[in-house]
Amino acid sequence: MNQDYIKADPWSIIEEGFDKERVKSSESLFSIGNGAMGQRANFEETYTGETFQGSYIAGVYYPDKTRVGWWKNGYPEYFAKVLNAPNWIGIDISIDGEPLDLNTCREVKDFARQLNMKEGWYQRSFVATMPNGIEVSVVSTRFLSLHLDELGAIKYEVQVLNREAEITAFAYLDSGIKNMDSNWDDQFWNTTRVHSEGNRAFIESHTLKTNFATCTFMEATLYRDGNAYETEPVHKKDELAVGMSFVVEAKKGEKIALQKYGGYTVSRNHNSSELRNAANSTLDKASEIGFDGLFEQQKKDWASIWEMSDIEIEGDIKAQQGIRFNIFQLNQTYLGKDSRLNIGPKGFTGEKYGGSTYWDTEAYCLPFYMATKxxxxxxxxxxxxxxxxxxxxxxxxxxxxxxxxxxxxxxxxxxxxxxxxxxxxxxxxxxxxxxxxxxxxxxxxxxxxxxxxxxxxxxxxxxxxxxxxxxxxxxxxxxxxxxxxxxxxxxxxxxxxxxxxxxxxxxxxxxxxxxxxxxxxxxxxxxxxxxxxxxxxxxxxxxxxxxxxxxxxxxxxxxxxxxxxxxxxxxxxxxxxxxxxxxxxxxxxxxxxxxxxxxxxxxxxxxxxxxxxxxxxxxxxxxxxxxxxxxxxxHESSLSPCVHSIQAAKLGRMEQAYTFYLRTSRLDLDDYNKEVEEGLHITSMAGTWMSIVEGFGGMRVKDNQLSFEPQIPEQWQSYAFKVNFRGQIITIKVEKGTSSFSVTGDTDLDVLVNGKTVTLTPGKVVQA
Amino acid sequence: MNQDYIKADPWSIIEEGFDKERVKSSESLFSIGNGAMGQRANFEETYTGETFQGSYIAGVYYPDKTRVGWWKNGYPEYFAKVLNAPNWIGIDISIDGEPLDLNTCREVKDFARQLNMKEGWYQRSFVATMPNGIEVSVVSTRFLSLHLDELGAIKYEVQVLNREAEITAFAYLDSGIKNMDSNWDDQFWNTTRVHSEGNRAFIESHTLKTNFATCTFMEATLYRDGNAYETEPVHKKDELAVGMSFVVEAKKGEKIALQKYGGYTVSRNHNSSELRNAANSTLDKASEIGFDGLFEQQKKDWASIWEMSDIEIEGDIKAQQGIRFNIFQLNQTYLGKDSRLNIGPKGFTGEKYGGSTYWDTEAYCLPFYMATKxxxxxxxxxxxxxxxxxxxxxxxxxxxxxxxxxxxxxxxxxxxxxxxxxxxxxxxxxxxxxxxxxxxxxxxxxxxxxxxxxxxxxxxxxxxxxxxxxxxxxxxxxxxxxxxxxxxxxxxxxxxxxxxxxxxxxxxxxxxxxxxxxxxxxxxxxxxxxxxxxxxxxxxxxxxxxxxxxxxxxxxxxxxxxxxxxxxxxxxxxxxxxxxxxxxxxxxxxxxxxxxxxxxxxxxxxxxxxxxxxxxxxxxxxxxxxxxxxxxxxHESSLSPCVHSIQAAKLGRMEQAYTFYLRTSRLDLDDYNKEVEEGLHITSMAGTWMSIVEGFGGMRVKDNQLSFEPQIPEQWQSYAFKVNFRGQIITIKVEKGTSSFSVTGDTDLDVLVNGKTVTLTPGKVVQA
CATH class of the missing domain: 1.50.10.10 (Glycosyltransferase)
Structure with missing residues (x-):
């Protein structure tokens, strides 16, 4: 457990300072996803230190041959593995011929990561002194669009601080990737075409056995002083990778920005022969909307998710951050748009456990999705x-x-x-x-x-x-x-x-x-x-x-x-x-x-x-x-504390309920079990939500009515949550000694509060 | 189950006719061993059909990395594998430039295998028509010496029947071998020196991890008309193999014999640096005694094993063959000369299960060895x-x-x-x-x-x-x-x-x-x-x-x-x-x-x-x-029927006891479970012996005395067995309605027969 790792903040996950030992853990914690794909927070530029590369496409898996000690009749021959997909985020930077690699820099300062949960984006920034003495500042902003869910966008800003220099930015796609969690080191992907034209590139590949055809795509544009830099990049490709280099003679302090769109089109959603066209069409849409437009849309889309699912806690910033992290990750993993998908225990944050669906979905996740969607x-x-x-x-x-x-x-x-x-x-x-x-x-x-x-x-x-x-x-x-x-x-x-x-x-x-x-x-x-x-x-x-x-x-x-x-x-x-x-x-x-x-x-x-x-x-x-x-x-399962928290609350043992709650809500943020580098515990996050709503809030459905028996942990001033009940959004704010209720929609709604019927009228806040 | 596979014979295991489907099964059934080493009945000459090569040295193993599906605390990191050792039996034959390979011959007739259990040797013979039209007769006789237990001997006789021809016999050692039963396809052996001189050759190698140093050795001599053929063979070697070629212009019908000694000296028994000297010294001893002398000694040594452990059955030749096969295999596997060794479930006949010691040893094998050694x-x-x-x-x-x-x-x-x-x-x-x-x-x-x-x-x-x-x-x-x-x-x-x-x-x-x-x-x-x-x-x-x-x-x-x-x-x-x-x-x-x-x-x-x-x-x-x-x-364990047979006999249910007995005694010979190609069920063979001695014979030790309650299956005329009880050999012959007892040694011995004391006097047969 590491309580000092992540800085307390109500809406963001923030890491400050560069620590090579934490790279893999942070790659998990700062993962981003949009329900259709997701990725660990790997660096865009080369990193030769310890890292766990992962980019995942929802529903794309590989039936890896089972590994057993002693075979038993009835065992499945194959084990569906969550599949690391071709990497589209790569942007290699070299300055005056020297590659930028945080593992070899003389000094890395002002390193920070921020995962903005409110708006759904991830940013990393640092100032590094390279072995050749170049002092470089980088700010990289990345998000996976909710609006165009086959698309991700990166703005990678580089500034040489101490002199003029030649900056080379090589934006690429790479299908030469591996699964950490492979049983027999089998090859999972077959790459059939590697291609670039103009400022776009494409890798067409398909998974072996399952034959999911995939087009991994990108478009790169270089900006100087905020304007697209009209230059013909140098294209480079080999059997498994393709990309393009931009070279700029940058002035001291001049801000160079590489903007990259990328993502996947997959035969799950398109005709196999149309994948490249679909990719081009997605890129066309993205170009039309533009990075800033997409970014604004992203904020709006996340705002509407939060509108329905946020839980506000006053008086305990770490609890606030914890619950939002849980809600955020659940939404990054599954949005319910595609009934072929489900909620994997590690979401898009790692490979472990494989498969996507456990009984966690029905027992723990369903209540969350019913009430917040x-x-x-x-x-x-x-x-x-x-x-x-x-x-x-x-x-x-x-x-x-x-x-x-x-x-x-x-x-x-x-x-x-x-x-x-x-x-x-x-x-x-x-x-x-x-x-x-x-x-x-x-x-x-x-x-x-x-x-x-x-x-x-x-x-x-x-x-x-x-x-x-x-x-x-x-x-x-x-x-x-x-x-x-x-x-x-x-x-x-x-x-x-x-x-x-x-x-x-x-x-x-x-x-x-x-x-x-x-x-x-x-x-x-x-x-x-x-x-x-x-x-x-x-x-x-x-x-x-x-x-x-x-x-x-x-x-x-x-x-x-x-x-x-x-x-x-x-x-x-x-x-x-x-x-x-x-x-x-x-x-x-x-x-x-x-x-x-x-x-x-x-x-x-x-x-x-x-x-x-x-x-x-x-x-x-x-x-x-x-x-x-x-x-x-x-309680050696991440699914344990939540049920106990709910029951302790029901028994009026709020202190115990709160202790259990703490155990579940910051499990990953504080890395309780020293394993967060393998990925996050997604499904148990819904249990955390239940601890508040069903536990502290005492929410149930009784005789066809919503019912509440609100309590509040001593450590909190108030908490408020929303639930969607049969098309109406009810907001409940619980303070010490009192609770207030409001409802959206056109009709009144009767709810039970501590066993008594309370009528909620849209537009009015009722104390009960 | 295949009851027609092995010809019934009281003292031999005999297969007639060549069937490629049976090669691997016969390789198990005709295995030979001398307690210190053993081998499957692989062909000496090239065979390109399905085969399972195996030659094993007692106590030489490899700790193969464990394979599991899901790790549990407490599991061992390593699994001791019975190790296939370098092959010393190889004799490649070509005639007029065409290799002899039973898999490609136009016709194979008069193919027969015989395992002579009484005398402890194995012979294979056939007449084959090669693709080039050559008709060749081969008789190969092989044994692993009990007298010099690091040594095996082969006499490989070739006769071209239909014309004059040039016969090339290449006698070799090969350390380029594999384990069928490897978890991760690791390399188990490291070969350090490959060497030949005169008519001898040596491969020095050691196992990885366990570091058992081994010298695999051979000596080859060609005989024409019964006389050593004085010729300098052509030496050949590569990184993993070494051997020598003899070329003879043979007359039609002329018998050419290649005599080969081979075996292993191991650092378990010698100083590592002395392995080649020890090999030379064993070969010197063998040369001195000669093939015929060793063969005579082998017969004598097996005779003395049988002297103490034979069971004779009259009136049921298959039961007779079955029980002798069991006793023979137990003696091939373990002779009790070395307290570092034990009785592996497959002996020297296969790799499966690994390890050498199960509770079978104490529960099933000990009584056999106590009574027959x-x-x-x-x-x-x-x-x-x-x-x-x-x-x-x-x-x-x-x-x-x-x-x-x-x-x-x-x-x-x-x-x-x-x-x-x-x-x-x-x-x-x-x-x-x-x-x-x-x-x-x-x-x-x-x-x-x-x-x-x-x-x-x-x-x-x-x-x-x-x-x-x-x-x-x-x-x-x-x-x-x-x-x-x-x-x-x-x-x-x-x-x-x-x-x-x-x-x-x-x-x-x-x-x-x-x-x-x-x-x-x-x-x-x-x-x-x-x-x-x-x-x-x-x-x-x-x-x-x-x-x-x-x-x-x-x-x-x-x-x-x-x-x-x-x-x-x-x-x-x-x-x-x-x-x-x-x-x-x-x-x-x-x-x-x-x-x-x-x-x-x-x-x-x-x-x-x-x-x-x-x-x-x-x-x-x-x-x-x-x-x-x-x-x-x-009864889906080979260890099951024997205990039930003994108890059925004790309950006077001889028919049931006999049914159980049949199930255990010919398990491998009739290949009940269609798996004999993986090796024989050695430890359960001791259970077969118990079924007769403790079951039918009713032998127990009661109040410090041997006790018998003899019964006889209806299907048998008589059976007789011997046990060594505290230094005296007692022979019991059971017929319908009567039993006779005799004892060796100098002193009388009181035994109980059906609860009554009977005094046995050396030299006299007592009916009881």
Whole structure:
């Protein structure tokens, strides 16, 4: 953890001073993205020090051959890798023949990075003394346009401070790139054409196996004194790279600016043969609007994102910066415009984990997108799983299930399973339940039922079928049991009767049965289509009902709590606080078997069930389970603190809730786990948002109404957030002792505040 | 399975006819070894078809970098690989300039292989028509000398049948070899010197990392009409290979013979700088004795092995061939001359599994070696583990154990763990118990207690300490439990309270306590040394006693059986016979999670405990447990049928016992699992021997006496076996209705036959 790394600021991420040790971490923290592509904050100019190059195109992946120690039947042959794409940002600078490279400069001063989250751009500036004595000042400003989402823009300003000099700026594209995270050092890209004309250049390449054709493009213009410098650049190319050199005799102190547009057109969005035309057309649009115009548009577009999703915190600038960083990164990663995309755990900030979709999406990200975007975005996320239903059925078949049972993959890019640890891939099946829960949650929040008859019911049937086949009847227990699973707490593997999974599965089956009834009555045509397609029989649904009414749940009479799994109480029940500090984190200090037989919990497991199904249990039950499980929880997953924060708040334990909140909100900014250089923890950022909105704000949907039970951490003066509820934006500002509410739109809206109905009228602020 | 592959013969393995599809399988089946080295039955001459080259030197291995999918703390960095060594058998033949290659010949007839188990040699013969029309007859005879165990000898006879021709024989050494089973295609050998002089050649090389220096050597002589052909061969060499060519103008039908000696001298046995001298000295000895002399010696040496270990079966030639093949292979693999060696699961017949030592050695191989060799051989096997005690303590420390607790590795070559599946490496810890049991078993059989005070007690203390730390107290069960283990049935992972492991652990602790008492009384000096070295305290042994008296064992009142583990009865209890044939073997047809939650048992688990501790349970208990577990056992381990065969015999179910016996004895010869090309199943061969001796013969040691309860399968007329019991060889011949016994030596020996004492007098055959 490093609390002095990033300067506190309400709207920006700021690093000051050049430290080679931090280059890779900062490359993650200052990443930019626009939902369609994204990139780490690599330098434009040559850097020979330690760096982790990464530029990623949404939905472009490579099925890397799986690596295993010991093969198990059922493992996927391939693992979808997030793919480093050709580099378009490169601008090599040499001055009087000497290349500018911060790794070799005599001195680097005034180095600063700024990520302006409010306006969506990134800037780096420094003054360096080169080995040849040249003192050079550089300011580089970069953004990925929200408006033209295939385009990025760079303004790279160079000023020689101590004498006249010849500046050469070489703007290039390079497809000779590698993935850090390659299993077998396979080549992932094949470059077919490298070409330049005028001040534009293009590299046409395609991914091997997946065959995503891509045109990486650029346009470079040199400016002197703010005017385009009319010169014919010198073109240079080889097999994998292409670019052009501009040479300027610069006066001492004269500002030379290289402006570069670049980006990708991809066969996911265009006809393969049209990629270069599409690139040219994007560049034409960019030229027409101009850098300044694009920049202004960028500010506007980010302003409208913030308009709907900002959280303001008064009295705690670090908390303010933290929450905005989380919201900003979520929006950089996924904007919901394309239902083929999803929210990768590292977004566009690194390669680790591969794949783009985990159960994080449904369990953690959906609430954020439902509340801060229009309803179509959440619909897109649901549609994504509907589109993968067939693959989920195939996936279940590989594991021996049949008749349309669906098991959604643990990790996926295209619907196929990407992960290959038997205890996770085959056994962490609760993910299936989160997908069903998201359907319920979407309906609860939006009141839009149309997804169920259109798509969702088929998904639910596949999932219910899976659960029914996955339980078996225990003669011994005279009830249905589920053997050999891994729950959300991945520090237990191959356990029997994980309470969370059993409970969620039972709920899935019952919920599916209910929706079948409702769709039959209210959408008879959809019902007929679905029954015919799925060949669902009455015998089958009868079997569901029989099973759901007789599922075994491990329970301790002594502690009056549901047990995480069979045999949980056989463990050596030493609380986390009584563990030596030198033993933590256990996932780094202990061997796997020791972790498994310990009582320690990686992230909410039973409590995840209490989070999803809060209204199934009393406050007293929540308290009992929280007090039983939290003391054994090590929170070694970025997804852990948020659920606990929400529950602590619900139990009125604001201090504890706040401690958990701190742990989640600045995880990356303060580099808690010393791994930020690998990329950011994107999906858990939605959990941070939930900690405030659901935790402190106590927001729920109850009986078809928004409900709040606001509280405020002692350390804060106030906080305010906005949610989009069924087309109206509600703003809630919470201060000590009072809260104020307002709403947009044309109609009044009744909300519950601490259990009492409050009517919000557009244009009026109500205190409650 | 292929029952027509190998011709039935009591003393030989015979293949007739050339089938390219079978080359790799036959290379395994016709492997030869002498305990110090061994090799697959590769052709001497060029073969361009599918082949799996392998020549192995005992104890020479390479620590290949581990390959994993997902790293877990505690995994070993390296995996000891059985190492393919430089090839010394190569003899390339060309006739009239055309190379002899069975893959390209127009016709191959009269092809036959014979492995003469009685005399310990391998012969291959054929008549081939080459592309150039030459008809050539070849007879190649090869053996690895037991007498000079660094030496092998080949007589390669060539005869051109249809005309005069020029025969060129190129005898060579080649260090340009690869391991099939390499994780990262690393280079394993570094060749430093390649050299020839006169009719000898040498390659000096060493393994990387482990730095085993090796001199691979050869001597070649050409014979015409039985006389050495005085000619100066043409020498040829490159960086990795060296050899010499002999050219002969052969008359039609003239027999030309190339005689080749070859082998390895290794720094394990010689000073590194003396390897070439040692090679020359071995070649000098060989030349002096001559091929025929060595061949005669080989027959004598094998005769004396058979003298002590043969099993004769009348009335069933395939069973006869099968059991001799098993005994032969065990003797080719391990002769007990070197306590640094052990019994690899594939011996010298393949690379798979790597490492040389599994718990197979103690649980399955030790009884064979105790009964068919002098006592020193079994001692060597025990000493091997004593020599690895320090490493076993380090291994336990890596997993968080302390204070001298020892965990022997799952797989090892030098005492370090080689395996890296958490559910096996970290959890299949019952292996520790087999090592303690072997100490007990050795004393029981030999009546030699000296190993315990000298070495064994330290091993036992390390093991007992491990068990004590591995159990934990369950408040819930008010007794000690062992969580997260894998039992012998590897189709269950990370289970709680595996009955076998708990029972064995309890026994280990109690046995260790007893030996402490005995050594204290009878070997006070050793006791003092050991207590001082291990720092064992009374508090510690008191804790052992307390634990051992309160261990939890899962038990079913309903079925009156111990349960394999907690929750076993929750499974869907469909018997193996009710499974569709298309679902078998489940390890090929089912995904891992499905196997894990099924009740199916890979190999004896609870029943392994009943095998080790037979006298702790009544015949009625055995029957109940056998009838409960065997119907769920799929026997998908080569180690499974033997234990069940022994127990079926004990229950008087000879038909079932015989069925199990058949499954084990010809596993490789009939290629049951279609994988014999990867190598033979060496360690399970000892189980085959046990099936006859302990199963059918009912041999046990009871109250310090040998005891027999002979039965005979209906299909057999008689069978006879020999055992070395405390220096006397007892021969037992079992016929229907009667058995006869005889003994060697100077003194009478009382044995029990069906519970009655029978006195055996040397020189007399007793019927009983």
């Amino acid at each position: 229009n309803q179509e975005v959440a619909w897109s996320l649901l549609e994504y799983r509907y589109n993968h239903l067939e693959k989920a059925i195939e996936n279940a078949e590989k594991l021996g299930f049949k008749d349309g049972a669906a098991l959604y993959p643990m990790v996926t890019m295209n619907g196929e399973e990407c992960h290959n640890e038997w205890e996770i891939t085959f056994e962490e099946i609760h993910r299936n339940g989160a997908i069903a829960f998201a359907i319920y949650n979407y309906h609860r929040y939006t009141n839009d039922y149309s997804y169920v008859p259109k798509m969702g019911l088929e998904v639910l049937i596949g999932i219910a079928r899976f659960w029914q086949q996955r339980f078996n009847y225990s003669e011994d227990k005279q009830s249905y049991v589920m053997l050999g699973v891994t729950g959300p707490n991945e520090y237990e593997n191959n356990i029997n009767n994980n309470w969370y999974t059993n409970y969620l599965a039972k709920w899935c089956i019952e919920y599916t049965s209910e929706q079948l009834g409702k769709v039959e009555k209210e959408y008879p045509e959809d019902y007929a289509r679905i029954i015919s397609k799925t060949q669902l029989t009455v015998a089958e649904t009868n079997a569901w009902d029989k099973l759901a009414s007789n599922i075994y749940f491990p329970f301790s009479e002594k502690y009056d709590v549901y047990l995480q799994q069979d045999g949980f109480l056989d463990k050596e029940m030493i609380r986390v606080k009584d563990l030596a500090k030198s033993e933590r984190p256990i996932n780094q200090k202990w061997s796997w078997d020791r972790i498994l037989r310990s009582p320690y919990i990686k992230q909410a497991d039973v409590l995840q069930g209490f989070y999803f199904f809060e209204d199934h249990f009393s406050q007293g039950q929540l308290e009992k389970h929280f007090d039983f499980y939290e003391p054994f929880t090590v | 002098n006592q020193e051989v079994a001692w060597s096997l025990l000493e091997y583990r004593y020599n690895h005690l320090e490493k076993a303590i380090e291994n336990a420390e890596k997993l968080g154990f302390k204070d001298g607790a020892a965990l022997y590795p799952m797989v090892t070559m030098n005492g370090e763990e080689c395996h890296n599946e958490w559910e096996i490496t970290f959890e299949e810890i019952h292996r520790n118990g087999a090592i303690a049991f072997a100490i007990y078993n050795y004393h029981r059989y030999t009546n030699d207690y000296s190993y315990v005070p000298k070495m064994g007690l330290e091993v036992l203390i390390g093991i007992a300490r491990f068990w004590q730390q591995r159990f934990n107290y369950s408040e819930d069960k008010q007794s000690y439990v062992m969580l997260g283990v894998t039992g012998p049935n590897e189709y269950e992972n990370n289970i709680n309270n595996n009955w076998y492991t708990n029972y064995l652990a309890k026994w280990c602790i109690e046995y260790t306590s007893e030996q402490l008492g005995k050594v204290e009384k009878e070997y006070p000096e050793d006791y003092a040394r050991i207590i001082s070295k291990t720092q064992l305290t009374v508090a510690e042994t008191n804790a052992w006693d307390k634990l051992a008296s309160n261990i939890y064992f899962p038990f079913s009142e309903k079925y009156d059986v111990y349960l394999q583990q907690d929750g076993f009865l929750d499974k869907e209890m469909i018997r193996v016979k009710d499974l569709a044939k298309s679902e078998r073997p489940i390890n090929q047809k089912w995904s891992w999670d499905r196997i894990l939650r099924s009740p199916y048992i890979k190999q004896a688990d609870v029943l392994q405990g009943f095998y080790f501790f037979e006298d702790h349970f009544s015949q009625g208990q055995l029957e109940k447990h056998f009838d409960f577990y065997e119907p769920f056992t799929v």
